[in-house]
Amino acid sequence: MPPHPSGAPLPPPSASTALAFSDAWWDQYSRLTEEAMALPPAGRAAWLDDLSPQLAPLRDALADFLRQLDAVQSAGYLETPAVLSGSAEPAAPSRQAGQRIGPYTLLRPLGTGGMGEVWLAQRADGAYQREVALKLPHAHLLVGRVRERFLRERDILARLTHPHIARFYDAGLDDDGQPYIALEAVHGTPITQWAREHGLDLAARLDLFMQVADAVAHAHSRLVAHRDLKPANVLVSAQGVRLLDFGIAKLLADGTADNTALTRADARPATPAYAAPEQLTGSAVTVATDVYALGVLLFELLCGRTPQAVLTARAASGLAAADLLASACATDDLAREAGRTPGVWRRQLRGDLDAIVAKALQPTPEARYASVADLAADLRRHRTSEPIQARRITRWTRFAKAVRRHRGAALMAGLLAVSLLAGLGGVLWQAREAQAQARRAEAVKAFLLSVYRANDPRIASDTPRGQISAKALLDASVRRIDDAFGNDVELRIELLRTAATIYRELGDEASFESLQARQLALVREHFGPLHDNILDDAVERAARAAARADPGCTELLQQADTALRDAGRDVHPLRAHWWMAQSVCLRQQSGTQPQRQQALEQAHRLFEQAPAAERGRVTVLMELASEATYAGRYTDAIALNQRALDAAQANPERDDAEVQTIHANMALTLQQSGDLAGAEAAFGRAAAIAERTTGPEARTAWLPAARRARTAHLAGARERAMGLFEGVLTRLPPETAADPEAQQVREDWGERLAAEGRPELAIPVLERIARAYLRAPPNDFALRRVRRHLGDAYARVGRVDDARRTFLAAVADFEAHDPAGSQQPTAAARERWGRFLLAQGDVAGAQVQFRAVVERAGNPRWSHTALAHAGLARVALAAGRTADAAAHADKAWATWDQKQGFFDIRMEPYLQRVRAAVLAAQGQAANAQALRDEALAASRRYDAPDAPSARQPLHLDL
Structure with missing residues (x-):
């Protein structure tokens, strides 16, 4: 409890000491505390005075309860959702960090x-x-209906399993009777804040909202109404949306109304600004209650404020919620944050979105959407220019929408009618079209010449001739596309699309998104939502989400699938690209290897029917190779990569960026197979292509060059590797630029510094990267990976507490994403954690980790399995079991000799030291010393001269 305003602490009451009444009064006390919390603070004293004389035994206890309640609320403490936003200091808790609750240790408070x-x-x-x-x-509050609410929350959370709902892990009572519920700790930002900070456009805001709707619909399908939907309970991160806090959720099947007080136990039936009218009056709750709250949330996403805020500001106008048009209420600031002028933003909201929001916000439940699914369906209809259900439309409007959806078919029908009426008109039209194409060719020629006028020596310029970059030329030219080709929509679309693609290849995502939005808007306006450009964009966005391990790829794939089916593109290269994206997206789920392989084979069959220049013919071979690498079939993967390389180089429309990627993929496969020299050479070829095509300073050139350096370092060529790293690091932008590729390069460099025995230099680098990943992780695994590296660096310099904290966070994250522990990164994290525990004297804890690596490894030939056997040998030595130690040491060497997957040559001297320790325990002092000398000589080749591993005495943990 928070301190009393006077400064004296307020001890929490307990059933045995603080409440001086018998057990027979508990039900009455519970009912009255709930009633008191529902009152405004100013009315509580009068309420206490008006209590019946028959309740006199409870008066003192209730007076004490009200004093504590006033102190809590005057300090502004509210129940806080399970969110790690780090945006505010939590209220003073009554417990301490390090305290044990059941099987959990408290780390830090999130809310009180x-x-x-x-x-x-x-x-x-x-x-x-x-x-x-x-x-x-x-x-002390868990009595009567409050206890029922706690148990209900536990049961509700246990039945909800959805990618956009925070996961329920555990619930129980500790030995002192303290109840707890363990939930997923979500790192995220409230949805409206996320949209504002990221400048999301309309489509992106609707995408986020659809994820929320999908989560709520899932809850409804489990007969659960949330009843407190608001931005604070809808958090967004790079991994997508998470719906939180089912603390006042209701089972739709139980038929109870809100006046049962289950929802009033925390002094609020719901957040008033988002509560449906029936919640505020205590009427029965249905799915329409959540529909209303979703309507408020959608209104705020589109307008920048809630309906209640609008009505408060315009109270004199007497408007009802249903009269609030989103297009009229949107703020100018929100429009500008979304990259639009206020006028353009309001036009986007006018019509369908006005009607959808208004229907969701109807005061009576019967007038709203019957379900969240119906609300989502209307939004999908709006986005595909279909008639929505939220308003009646005329036959003419319906016909116009149908024409926009099927513009190609309507145009052909019109042309057919014209040709039947006047064949001569068709001939004349063809002649005019030929003339138009000739004019178009001349216009394109003139435009292309104008692009390069910046290099014309006859024109004054501050930039030396021949030194203006391709991007600068593009920047100077794209602004003129609309003016130069205002009368030729098809050409404008094609030029905008081409320019957008070039920007993406140059790494300028903002310019890509801007031009892509412009060309897609033109396509929708003139050719409808089923044009190939629209379909290609839908599939491409799903593929890019899958590539960055974004859980939202599943929903994007579903949307693209619907569009492809509607357009009749099931036997088409676009469908093949969809199958490839499906395979990559499935990698986020364990046990999906057969489905991934099947999806790629489907794509390959479709691409085989496509023209030779179809870009997917090469890409699908690359994906098949990646899948083979992932499955440990390295020989197959190398052969498939070679086939992809041959096809790419033979393609008349050769794409050097694609060739670069194939070389990089080949390098990774060679690295996994144990051929570090071949891997370094392949990374070198990838880097050379990047430097030749985009220049050494370009973002696309950084990572292959850094990976070449890292591979050389893994092979033991320390000095040459650090020279290569230095060459890349000098090209990077300042660390404040927060560039993902630059961060990855610096992470690789920092990890290698620690590995070679210079952790004091690595720690500041890795700490900065970890902070950057906390703010904006480039993918879902980056943070746990850098934490593993940082924990290793902390351990090497003796920062034991920092190492323990960082290792724990990393291992927990790896296990959460790989519960079976069957992936090599998880094995690597476990093995290093076990080695740390062994160094701290926790032999039993280390043994648990080493055994888990050996027993759960997806491939028993991984290098980290060898390290885990070495760890078990050390555990056996600590227990005096020399024979067991020798058996594990032999197994470690046998595994190392046949190793597969990632490895660092520095692992070998460690295995030698462990083997030497076993030999010494067996009385073979001479053999042990010879092996120690061999390990020392290797470490002096591989590690920095001042590294502990390169000096005597040798330490097993290095």
Whole structure:
């Protein structure tokens, strides 16, 4: 509980000491505390005075409860959702970091309120490693209906399993009777804040909202109404949307109304600005209650404020919620944040979106959408120019929408009618079209010449001739496309699309998105939503989301699938690209290898029927090779990559960026197969292509060059590798630029500095990268990867507490994404954590980790399996079991001799030291010393001269 305003602490009451009445009064006390929390603070004293004389035994306890409630609310403490936003300091908790609650250790408070606390906690019983948001309701309040609410929240959360709903992990009571609920600890930002900070356009805002609607519809399908939908309970991160806090959720099948007080136990039936009218009056809750809240959320996403805020500002106008038009209420600031002028933004909202929002916000439940699915369906109809259900439209409007959806078919029908009426008109039209094409060719020629006028020596310029970049020329020219080709829509579309593609290849995502939006808007306006450009964009966005491991790829694929089916493109290269994206997206789910392979084979069959120049014919071979690498079939992967390379180089429309990617993929496969020299050479070819095509300073050239340096370092060529790293690092932008490729280069460099024995130089680099990934992770695995590297660096310099904290976070994250522990990154994290525990004297804990690596490894020949056997040999030595130690040391060497997957040559001296320790324990001192000398000589070749591993005495942990 928070301190009393006077400064004296307020001890929490307990059923046994603080409440001086018998157990027979508990139900009455519970009912009255709930009633008191529902009152405004100013009315509570009068309420207490008006209590019946028959309740006199409870008066003192209730007076004490009201004093505590006033203190809590006057301090502004509210119940906080399970969110790690880091945006504000939590209220003063009653517990301390390090305290044990059941199997969890409290790490830091996330929020405190009158009903309880929320803590970031860590599983502490060794069963597994995971950070959770631990909800801890005050035990003294868990009586009567409040207890029922707690149990109901536990049961509701347990039945909800959805990618956009925060996961339920565990619930129970500790030995002291403290109840807890363990939930997914979500790193995110409220949805409206995310949209504002990222300048999302209309389509992106609707995409986010559709994820929320999908999560709510899932809850409804499990007969659960959320009842407190608001931005604070809808968090967004790079991994997508998470819906939180089902604390006042209701089972739709139980038929109880809100006046049962289950929803009033925390002094609020819901957040008033987002609550449906029936919630505020205590009427029965249905799915329409959440529909209303979703309507408010959509209104705020589109307008920048809530309907309640609009009505408060315009109270004198007497408008009802249904009269609030989104297009009329949108703020100028929101429009500008979304990259639009206020006038353009309001025109985008006018019509369909006005009607959809208004229907969701109807005061009576019967007048709203019957379900969240119906609301989502209307939004999808709006986005595909189909008639929506939210308003009646005339036959003419319906016909116009149909024409826009099927513009090609309508145009052909019109042309056919014209040709039947007047064949001569068709001949004349063809002649005019030929003339138009000739004029178009001349116009394109003139435009292309104008693009290069900046290099014309006859024109004054501040930039030396011949030194103006392709991007600068493009920037100077794209602004003229609309003016130069205002009368030729098809040519404008094609030029905008081509320019957008070039910007994307140059790494300018903002310019790409801007031009892509312009060309797609023209396509929709003139050719309808099923044009190939629209379909290609839908498939491409799904593929890019899959490539960056964004969970939203599933929904994007579903949307693209619907569009392809509607357009009749099931036997078409676009469908083949869809199958490839499906395969990549499935990599986020364990046990999907057969489905991934099948999807790629479907794509390959379709591409075989496509023209030789079709870009997917090469790409599908690359994806098949990646899948083979992922499955450990390295020989197959190398052969497939070679086929892809041959096809790419033979293509008359050769794409050097594609060839570069194939070389990089080949390098990764060679690296996994153990051929580090071949991998370095392949990375070198990829880097050379990038430097030749985009220039050494371009973003596309950084990563292959850095990967070449890293591979050389893994092979033991330390000095040459660091020279290569230095050449890349000098090209990077300042660290404040937060460029993902630059961050990856610096992470590789920092990790290698630590590996060669210079952790003190690595730590500042890795810490900056970790902070950057916390703010904006480039993918879902970057943060746990850099934490593993940082934990290793901390351990090497003796920062034990920092190492433990960082290792715990990394291992928990790896295990959360790989529960079976069957992937090599998880094995690597476990093995290093085990080695750290062994160094700290926790032999039993280390043994658990090493055994988990050996027993769960997806490939028993991984290098980290060899390291885990070496760890078990050390555990056996610590216990005096020399024979067991020798067996594990032999197994470590046998595994190393046949190793597959990632490895660092520095692992070998470590294995030699472990083997030497076993030989010494067996009494073979001479053999042990010879092996130690061999390990020392290797470390002096591979590591920095001042590294502990390169000096005597040798330490097993290095």
